[in-house]
Amino acid sequence: MLPLIYAHRGASGLFPENTMEAFHAAVRRRADGIELDVQLSQDNKLVVIHDHQLDRTTTGSGLVRRHTLQELRQFRADKNSHSRYPKARIPTLREVFQAFAGTSLRIIIEMKNFLVSQPHLEELVIEQIRRFQLTERTIISSFNFDSLLRIKELDPVQTTGLLYVGPIAKPWEVAARYQADQLHIPHDQLNSSVIKQSHQHGLTVLGWDLNSSRHIQEALELGVDGVITNYPGRAKKVLRALKRYN
Template sequence: MGKVINFAHRGSSQICPENTMAAFKKALEQGATGIETDVQLTSDGQMVLIHDETLERTTSGTGWVKDHTLQELKSLDAGSKFDSAFQNERIPLLDELLELVKDSGTIVNIELKNGVILYEGLEQKVIERVRAFNMSDRVVISSFNHYSLFLCKKLAPEIRTGILYMEGLYEPWEYARTLQADALHAYHYAVLPEFVAGAKASGKAYHPFTVNDVKEMERLLQAGVDGIITDYPDKLAALLAAKV
């Protein structure tokens, strides 16, 4: 992978409404080399980018994402709750993000939101679109549902997977090997230099989340992580530029 990947968490989610095209575009302007997003399914089986399983926090809608058709979700305002300047920003489809970045070198970290709701066929659907855009080498599929990651690897050995976890797993790179996963997406406090070294020796990458403090970014860069997931891609870009 070489250079540290600057993953914008749900896009540039501090200055734009999260998981919207506005946030993804802004992140790229700010120097992000990766985009992290969340995918769920509509009631008619379409892949939409939204974090919460319910609509209330980020949109003008109510209820569960899974209970609405794509047409219903596309009619919602996904920007005004963040700031009235983003009125009529919409919930995007996975295809819209892939279309945006397909001609750049941007890495896309697609988190499968299948912990609370077990979306049937989500893995197959995501893989099919990634392959359709010829982006298998530029995608990392992550999830807290590790059964799902194992299935992804079985279906698409060529697409990288990242294990999301919160706590201090013992030798997580050994666990990653059992899933044939490529990366460890750990909560940043669960990342120590000796863990990064152990992972590197096993050929596993570390992409800690969600790192918003510059000192913590510096600590992790010193530890040798391969990517950082942040709400502030501009801060991380400045830090990485200063280290060149």
């Protein structure tokens, strides 16, 4: 099976991150999947935004958690984009699922519950996945490893990814401890040894923050199962070139 290309926060290198504009752009670039970030609004709605603070990517300010969904809807979500998209807004997870449930698109859901408390985030995410019958096409990741265990308690067949930064001596052992099915490894920690041993322990390996053609090619040649990138079109081009020459 060819490695899969996941669009990080959508095609976020060219479009406002974590917006429907970026997700649809990823589909147009033939990404196999999208990666997105989920946290809770003040009224406990699942909203798709990376930062806990609104200031970097939107015209709002303050904590996402202190705004209702209706309030969040008022803010434009293209503040950090190179080009302006006046209609870009913070979507809900439900809206993303509604848009893509009828396609073959895969979805990585990163739960943003490592730094800011998000009570019952796991239950709400699983509920939405089940409602749209997307268990087989979704992966749940988090820097909060205890949260991954909670996901497995709620649904043992739900695929989870251990997401981390910096060095971990034996990440496959950490994955086993938290019942994760995948390792989401930062590009600076990817090497042939860690990928080979992870595979030997039955783990799927995705490399993340791979944006230059060189980094994408290096990861693919090392044998990753997937690439998480801001530039899915670029990654697809690199993959096609490798396929042609191998």
